[in-house]
Amino acid sequence: MRVFLGVSGASGAAYGGHALRALTRAGCHVGLCVSGAGCQVVSHEILGEGARPVAPRDVVVQRFVDRFADPAGTLEVLDPRDIAASFASGSSLTPAALIAPCSTSTLAKIAHGTGENLIHRAAEVMLKERRRLVLIPRETPLSAIHLENMLTVTRAGAVVLPAMPGLYMLPQRVEDMIDFVVGKALDQIGVPHDLLKRWGEPQAVAT
Numbered sequence: 001m002r003v004f005l006g007v008s009g010a011s012g013a014a015y016g017g018h019a020l021r022a023l024t025r026a027g028c029h030v031g032l033c034v035s036g037a038g039c040q041v042v043s044h045e046i047l048g049e050g051a052r053p054v055a056p057r058d059v060v061v062q063r064f065v066d067r068f069a070d071p072a073g074t075l076e077v078l079d080p081r082d083i084a085a086s087f088a089s090g091s092s093l094t095p096a097a098l099i100a101p102c103s104t105s106t107l108a109k110i111a112h113g114t115g116e117n118l119i120h121r122a123a124e125v126m127l128k129e130r131r132r133l134v135l136i137p138r139e140t141p142l143s144a145i146h147l148e149n150m151l152t153v154t155r156a157g158a159v160v161l162p163a164m165p166g167l168y169m170l171p172q173r174v175e176d177m178i179d180f181v182v183g184k185a186l187d188q189i190g191v192p193h194d195l196l197k198r199w200g201e202p203q204a205v206a207t
């Protein structure tokens with residue numbers, strides 16, 4: 001399955017990393033696009049090198065890929081300026097796009113159709129083609145503008161799936177909390193995974 005994965009500049013780059021790992025592990029063909037601000041957050045939160053990376057963007061993205069991508073899938077690394085990429089066209093049969101994390105700025109551009117980069121365009125394509133678009137926003141507290149934009153994209157067909165991990169599964173590690181959110185996102189686009197326990201269901205036993 002082809003999936004577009006946008007990583008924008010909200011805190012929580014690990015949501016994008018865990019999504020990349022789970023999608024490639026499931027054998028998906030992933031079009032990965034990290035925004036400029038997304039690169040800064042990856043540098044700070046994943047690479048531990050601060051939010052003003054010295055390394056060029058390609059190096060930051062490659063290190064993100066090396067850390068999370070699984071060889072079971074295939075990957076296209078896309079420049080956010082490349083609005084000629086296949087994912088920018090509705091003629092490309094990509095059934096789903098995930099933006100993880102989704103900044104409030106990217107949310108606003110999707111809500112108002114004022115896209116400036118490939119992430120915004122790929123999201124717009126999902127909405128116009130009535131395909132699956134899942135946004136994982138991370139901000140707190142939320143202003144009326146954020147909330148209205150979430151309602152606008154929801155009315156247009158997107159799924160707003162905030163980075164709000166449930167605690168009822170008694171997570172032991174931060175990674176468990178990230179996987180809870182990413183697992184819910186993958187459920188929305190129909191990609192199989194074993195990222196979360198399912199309430200009331202027996203745990204699968206590895207053979």
Ligand SMILES: Cc1cc2nc3c(=O)[nH]c(=O)nc-3n(C[C@H](O)[C@H](O)[C@H](O)COP(=O)(O)O)c2cc1C
Binds near residue numbers: 009035103106
């Ligand atoms: C370290 C860091 C953390 C940030 N955290 C958030 C956040 O949690 N949510 C958010 O909406 N924006 C956050 N921002 C601001 C966005 O990066 C900024 O609005 C940017 O313009 C978003 O651009 P993009 O949507 O093209 O990635 C953060 C920026 C930095 C540098």
